[in-house]
Amino acid sequence: MSFTYIASAADWARIAPELVLAGVALLILLVDLLLPQTGAVPRERGAANFFVLPLLALLGVLGALAATIVLFVVGDGQRAFFGLVGSDWGSLYAYLAILSAAGLGIIFSPAYLKRLKLVHQGEYYALFLAATLGMMLLAAATSFMTLFLGLETLSLALYILCGFVTRRQSSQEAGMKYFLLSSFASAFLLYGVALIYGATGTTRFGARGTSAFPGVLQFLQAHPQSTTLLLIGIGLLTVGFAFKVSAIPFQMWTPDVYEGAPAPVTAFMSVGTKAAALVAFARVFAVVLEPVAADWQAVVWALAVLTMVGGNLLALVQRNAKRLLAYSSVAHAGYLLIGVVGGGATGLAAILFYLLCYAFLNAGAFGALSALERLDNSGCDREDLRGLWFRRPWLAGFLAFFLLGLAGFPPMAGFAAKYYLFFAALQGGHPELLLIGVLTSVLGMYYYLRLIAAMFMEPAREVQAGSLEVTPALAVAGAGAGAGVAPRASGPLGRAASTRTGGASTGAAVAVKTAAQATTRRAPEVEQAPETREQATEEGALAGSSLSWTTWLGLGLAALGALALGTVLPFWLVDLALKAAATL
Amino acid sequence: MTTIPVSWYLIVSALLFTIGTIGVLVRRNPLIIFMSIELMLNAVNLAFVTLSSYLDSADGQIFVFIVLTVAAAEVVVGLAIIVSIFRTRRNIDVDEMNLLRG
């Protein structure tokens, strides 16, 4: 055994995006210390926390993005550090998705943190960037070692971020659950790695078409007969990945964690983790283990089908929007697994493209929810969302836009992505996956539309019996009924659409307005006493359209991205994904 | 001195791993659960070292270092979370943590 350490400047250049992120993360910690945290402007409101740090973090992400693009153009696509980390287009493409999600998550953060009065922001953004870094590392890993490193980096950062709202029990619980289960799953993954190492004698992946840094791929190409050791290793590896991409039956943590975690974090992690883990999954299975594909395909196929069906099915009766989106992300993981099963350049390209589209849609949807979530983690139930359109039309519009995109309606990105993925399934010789995917999409359509229906088509919720408040809406409706227009007072929309002007429709109009006010002024439910006062002020911040401009910016960017990806950009993005996939 | 066959090491490692797994499943204190997870990681380490030696390859040993480091980091984060929970709840039983479900 001899160790020689040679790291050229080119190697460092190949991981420039990661370096930028790491640097900025450290910088943020430093700046956080230097920023004035006391004095006339309290921490909870100062520009220091809510402008400088996020801006810095965003600049870091943008810098990494710039580095990624530079690498796309001028990079040599070679592996760095003796084949430990890739800088190929495939990794870079995954960076795009991860960094987009990170950027959006950061943009959604300040408003959210300000509303929840979370002041420890240096850590928050530093961890955010660290998690991003971990994801990128995971996506770019070309050795089981870097893979594990990336996985743990992102996980460790996310454990903390999930539990970041320390005053919220559900947040802590989310962090705890994520921590325990993820470590548990990592152990399986690691054991799998060990077994594969035992079977192949290397932890490097090895690259296609070159024998510069031989690895598992080369070994398997030479010995295509799989041993039991290898098979069990692959099985355990599958578990680890399946956990990270939340495939059924390893999905159970997903809804809990997504629900409990702060919404911007969920926005980020739901996309970033999935992107990184899937790219790694795809790389390991569809590229490195490709010679033994016959052995693992059935398992991944079963996972994909289970996940598509189960994810959509479980989401059907969800009434909490965050949980619903969590299950929907499970379902999307199922669709993505189609790409792994289908394999080939098209399958991988489809995964890459899908991830990019999904980044904007999902981050956008969670971002919209971040504007609704309250400190006690309420505010995202379907009941809360009822009649949102009448209270905050633009927010409802954005949320509906993202949900429709996730449901796969053109012209949003979701459709193009899904189309490509299903196409890949057919090309990979799996028409049954195409059919299952298509049919489960119908299930998916139901819950997205149901949520939209709640926002757009149902009146704001009526106050339960026993409540002290009688909403003006009911009062007006009652008065209307007294005036003999009872049939029309059925809902704020009622028949006003086609009825001619009369007492009734004006009555209905008034009802809408007051109902909206009533809901926003609604007294908090009976909760833990200390939070009540805070919540009252929080409600004030939620009321009306006083959304922070940053949230609007985030939503706008996400929507723009989703639309552009669905309509204009696929022209070359798909081509790019195809080329990128070939380099994985 | 006769060499102990590699398979024995691996069997020990598998046993350790299984014990860890069972520990995760049956214990309710997150600290102990976490210790079980550490046990699983160390079982893997044992496997890595054994295989590294068997294959005459450094990869496994390097991997062990990484795993150790990561495990240490995990301990830090895990304990922090546990402490944080303990502060608000005065109770860290994992079976009490089911606000989020369904």
Next chain:
Amino acid sequence: MFPMLSTIIFLPLLGGIVVLLLPRERVNVIRWTALGVAWLDLLLALGVMLAYAQPHPTAITVGTVPLVVGEASPTVASVTFLLQEHLSWLPALGINYSLGVDGVSVLLMTLTTLLTVVCIAASFRVEQKLRTYLAFMLLLESGLLGVFLATNLFLFYVFWELMLIPAYFLVGGWGGPRRVYAAIKFVLYTAVGSFLMLAGIIALGYYYRTGGHYTLDLTTILNSSTHLNSTVQLWLFLAFAAAFAVKVPLVPFHSWLPDAYSEAPAPVTAMLAGAMAKAGAYGFLRYCLTLFPDAAHRLAPLISTLAVIGILYCALMALVQSDMKRLLAYSSISHLGVITLGIFALSAQGLASQQGIDGAVLQMVNHGITITALFLIVGFLEARTGTRRLEDYGGMARRLPIMASVLMIACLSSLGLPGLNSFAGEFLALLGVFRNNAVFGVLGTLVVVPAAWYMIRLVQNTMMGVRPAGGPVVAAERKGGLPDLDIGEFLVLLPLLVLIFYIGVHPLPLTFFVEH
């Protein structure tokens, strides 16, 4: 060349965005802007129609379809798209942005723009969320126009789904008490069909590949020498037919329709029934028949049987409805059955009947005109009294003579009175059917009897007979809320009435378009 078709498609979309950005209080500005956009689009469409009617030497025949048959001598018809626009989009997958018109789509395009004008004008009383409503109406128009003008299957599907979104919101947002149920049911039914079609489209693109090049362009596919084997055709046909059968709808896939039609506000229902249902029939004609001729031949009896069952069964349903909108909804299914039957009037050799196609397309236009008028009138009536139940009405002709006359004309048109528009279409379509399959022809023609019955029932139970002693109608009347059609409402209906007469007397221009 100026991208005329793109302009026509996207003008309403842009108009919708403009409408959304107008200040909320300027209600009249909002309304007139939307109407103006719709008008402009109609004028553009008419321009294209006129241009199409000119002899066009530059036309390039882009494909041949074994479609048309004279009784004695089968001839092969060519499909010619004019005003083609072509932009590469995802060439790797055969996806392009390509548009074009032929005679069928030029008619349906004009119909759509016309109906949008009418329905937007009829929506002037909407107050709730007016901007969004109008924006969705215009978006719906865009989607529909895209469906009719796209010549790439992917693009077609994009528009196909795109029109579903505004329809969903319009039904669910401005509908009656059961609107949510109706809207979701509508979309889910449609979604099952369209997702299957999506699978079909993907597969089609996959099968039509030459040396790694995929194609979804209709023109390329029709010119392609690739001939799908009959099993593949069969499955693909079924996948496509699933979408169209739900949209048209064919019995038994129609359960969404009475709910959606009766819950949606009248102008929206008019758009759904008048224009959107045609998208399904258009799909059958444009895609199922031309892309999969062998499968169409094999499955024509099945589709025709469903159509015939739908025709008669829904006529029976219409006969026993007491809700006017549901009555019209069932009548609509019944009439669309005739259209489907006409499209699938294949001869023993599997060649389509020119009369059947002509009649079907004519009937698409006619039904669009007539059902729109009917739904709007019922909407006006409901707006005055707040009820749609036939039992609540009676003897209204005395109070509402003009409305009674207009309703009468529309009903007569709907029941296929010779000399009015629907007759021309039904006659030709059924003639085509009868020629190739007497049984379907006879059963399809039988619909005229119940159609007369239920339509007359509609007129008589509302406008004639004894006035009710009490109930919502009398209550409305006491409050003075029962005026006859005002000038605005009449002007909304006027173009439809004119067309009802004109097409009935002189359908030649329409058949000209279909055949050229």
Next chain:
Amino acid sequence: MASLLLWVLIPPLLGFIILGLLGRTLPRSAILTVAWGTVALSFLFALSAFLSLLGVHPDSQRVSDASVYTWAIAGDLQVHFGLLLDPLSATMLLVITGVGLLIHIYSAGYMADDPGFWRFFSYMNFFIFAMTLLVSADNLLFLLVGWGLVGLASFLLIGFWYQRPAATAAARKALVINVIGDFGLMLAIFLLFKHLNTVDYGYGGPNCIPGTSGYGVLTAASCQQLGSLVSLAIPLLLFVACAAKSAQLPLYMWLPDAMEGPTPVSALIHAATMVTAGVYLVARTHVLFTLSPYALPIVGAIGGLTALFAATIALTQLDIKRVLAYSTISQLGYMFMGESAGSYSAGIFHLTTHAYFKALLFLGAGAVIHALGGEQDMREMGGLRYRMRITFWTFLIAVLAISGIPPFAGFWSKDDILGALLTQATSVGGAVRYLYYGLWGLGVLTAGLTALYMFRLFYGIFMGSYRGAGPLKHGHAGSDEEEEEEEEEVITAAGRRRRGESALYEIYEAPAVMTVPLVILAILSTIGGLVGSFALFNYSRWQPLNTFLEPVLGSAPEGNLPLLWLSTGASLIFALLGLLIAWRRYGQGFVYKESRNPFYRLAYNKYYVDEIGVALLINPLLWLGRQASALLEGGLLDGGSRLVGRAFSLLSAAGRRLQTGYVRNYALAILIGVVLIILYYVVRG
């Protein structure tokens, strides 16, 4: 020349449009100017067309076809809107516009008090347009258009008093049954087009070359062997249309109910013109009816049965308009019998004379009803001869005419038909001849019955002493709602009204505007038969109508003289017998007795056909519809959709139950996944 016909069509159409759009605002005089003027113009043009046709020699050249515009071209189908002027259409046009004009004039008096005056005349003009279109079209498609439009006109006019439930129900019934006829006609057209590739009638001699001028279904029918099924199906489908329009069994039910319309409508549409469209169609397409040996006998059998069937009902009815309605049905049956004997001109001849005397009968009845303020029940009449002398005399002429008493019009035409039947019976061989004998017998019997019920009616109205209580104050014009409310008062006050002779003096003869048409029609009913054949007197040169129609309808089979005299004698004897019985029973005035005779009850209740139809056809259909609506639509489809949704929800809820929130359960799930995967690999590897 045929383009002259366009000018027959346009004036009534214009009249309809003007009155329909502006009628509400026009004064009565203007309305009448438009309505009368347009029909008069139409009549004049029809007359000049007729005369111009007369000026053409030789006879076989008396045909002219003018294409006005192309309606549609669809594949090999070309439909032009064209007009055909030939003796048949000229005769029909003359009858339609002539009688139509008279009835328009009459209506001005009859409808004078009605608030829907303008509406009435616009509908009437529309009817004239539709009917002229029907007879002048040169192809089957526009025949169908006219066919449908007259049905619409009939619907509108039956339901003219739209606030009367009975009227609207009758209108609906008429329309639906007529549409059944349209259905038959459409199928016939389809079948013809399928085999002959055209919908034109064609003109000139047989022509088998498609696309040449004159090629059409009538000229090409003999070119192809259509097969026995098709060649029978075509005439039968056509006859379905005829039966619906001309109220033959089993589609006659709408005609008696149609009497809910104003009486001039009954006269014009439901007696003189529209209902004879079926007769016209058979005559027009007689070539097709001869394709199959079974077609004409079937037509004859149905006609004969209808004639007898309706006559028996007419014997028992009390409503004077219903008596006339059943008489119309019966007479139409006669016409079909005549046509079935191959003597189409006899059918057309009876059609024209029937138009005169039946219009006269209806208008006379209308005058009586008008005078009595809407009373239509024979029991409330009697003795009116003293107060309504013109009506009395003209009605008598009409009754004599319809009863077939020489020398009135009906005698000649009826005789023609019966003679033709007997001739046919003796000349054909095979079993069919018994049918024709039977038909002849039916005809003779019906002639007797006709005389019986007509004189019953006549005596009931005019003879004896007055049994009623004076005119009803609020007559037929019951469409004002204010009046509706008052109507109840009248009914409650009815008990106090004076009855009998003294009330008779409140009754007045109709105004001149109504009596003049009566007189004109009476003259026509008297001499109208003279245009028929004088074959009976072996004077074969005097048969102007037959000769005129011959180029279109072909020549009727020549009968021998004794046979014709036998037929005439028999029918005359039966007619006189009927007259005698009527005189014996009702000569002293009509007395209504409740009869328990089951046959009488059966006939009185119209053989319960309506009730049976409702019970066996309509109600089960509606029941089926309602059940299907509830079970299939609501239960199966909607419920099914909900059930599927519910099933998925349950599955989903069950899945959610697994999501317990306990970390250790989650870990267990992971472990299970691990075990499964490992097991798979172990088993596999």
